[in-house]
Amino acid sequence: MDNAQHIAIVGAGLVGCMLATLLARRGHRVSVFEKRQPPSDSAASGRSTHLVISTRGWRALEAIDAGPEVLPATTPLNGRRIHPADGGDELFQPYGQDGQAIFAIHRNTLNRILVRLCGRTPGVAMHFGRQCVGVDLEKGCIELADAQGEQREVVRADYIFAADGASSKVRELAGADGRIASTRTLEPFGYKEFTMHAPHATALAADAMHAWPRGAVSLFAFPNPDRSFTATLLAPFEGPDSFASLRTREDMARVFAARFPDVDPAPFFGELLGNPVNSLVTVRSAPWTLAGRLALVGDAAHAMVPFLGQGMNAGFEDCMVLVELLERHGDDFQAALGHYETLRKPHGDAVTTMSSAAFDELTRQISEPGFHLRKQLERMLHRLYPERFVPPYQLIAFTHVPYADVLHQIGELDAVTDELLRHADARSEQAATVESLIHSVISRLPRGNHADQTH
Ligand SMILES: Cc1cc2nc3c(=O)[nH]c(=O)nc-3n(C[C@H](O)[C@H](O)[C@H](O)COP(=O)(O)OP(=O)(O)OC[C@H]3O[C@@H](n4cnc5c(N)ncnc54)[C@H](O)[C@@H]3O)c2cc1C
Known part of the structure; x- marks a missing residue:
């Protein structure tokens, strides 16, 4: 390719891997820098283990021919099953028409598949254990270090993409002196995950997301291919029935009896008390491109609360928009980046707004x-x-x-x-x-x- 460029992508999460594969397939040379080690089966991501792929996400996965590997690792969900507060019969709400489904997958499984695909794609070089600690857009350089902040090196690139998530270091470094404004809103509630292993979850149908919508303290469960369920307990950080006050087995037993009477928490006490509480954050930033050389993608540009299950799907759509713009502009990155910002940001803002609005629907209205x-x-x-x-x-x-x-x-x-x-x-x-x-x-x-x- 005549105008092949050297692209540096910071972050080998879901979106960074997707973008790397798409750009390399266009003939560009792509270096991906990831601060963690390659994802493994057992590695805890520190975040939700579950993601739901919908039509927008599939389009991108199919564009990199990942569909055949991803699909068998998913569990189709046709709708949600609502468990009423009085312990009565559950209510089924289909997601779409005629069996339309969204697909649940383990985050690490999907990340592993995408990392493998990057590794197999000519033109992509993956560098794990390398964190970005400096950005110089005028010179087109990023500075990298190992986990201890040592073994520093400077890498030159024609264009730089920040795919380093909601707390993007690249956004922070490049946007210093007010060049990128970002607002970060931390929700007053968090979530804790635990696994309902098969013998305790057999009463739950495996074709749906299960919801116990009780306002501030709600419970959700997603089926896994092995017939277990990954459950998410949502609760405020502070106040009555908050994570701060749910400290003992008795506390948990009381809250479950009052709010989720058809779930016996006893088999899950270990994880319910021992697992960490994760926070939920919304990030809005502007601009998404800087100096004609840097672009933010995925959560680095727009992190949203997960109540619509669209964060990754939207990030994949960012990547598709970028490659469609490159196609339109004959791989002129300057032109493509200029349009990316104007074309894509209103949609990132809109899905972030809709995700926040979905909280009330999922925790209250659906019941x-x-x-x-x-x-x-x-x-x-x-x-x-x-x-x-x-x-x-x-x-x-x-x-x-x-x-x-x-x-x-x-x-x-x-x-x-x-x-x-x-x-x-x-x-x-x-x-x-x-x-x-x-x-x-x-x-x-x-x-x-x-x-x-x-x-
Ligand atoms: C509870 C929960 C449930 C969710 N459910 C869904 C869902 O069902 N469907 C959906 O579409 N989305 C969902 N999301 C959102 C989804 O997880 C994110 O949108 C998605 O992970 C964004 O991908 P990303 O690659 O942009 O960022 P990340 O996944 O955060 O990846 C960023 C990567 O950058 C690396 N990194 C960070 N800093 C540096 C640095 N300085 N140098 C090098 N590397 C760095 C990180 O280690 C990480 O690997 C959910 C989110 C949460 C919290």
């Missing part, structure tokens, strides 16, 4: 009968008017509609659903009248709002 009715109505409207009405979650998880457009459409979709639900209260309506009512309200929506759009 309310009115919400369940709403979801049923949304699915019915989609069946009747597939070109005009696609439920909000389906737009996010099963299409490529840009996130900012989804955010805009949600307002219109919610207004239509609200109006129909108001009318549904008038039980005397005849069927024909209800149909004409639905038709008159739905006709306001434009056709084709779910087109398989890309950017």
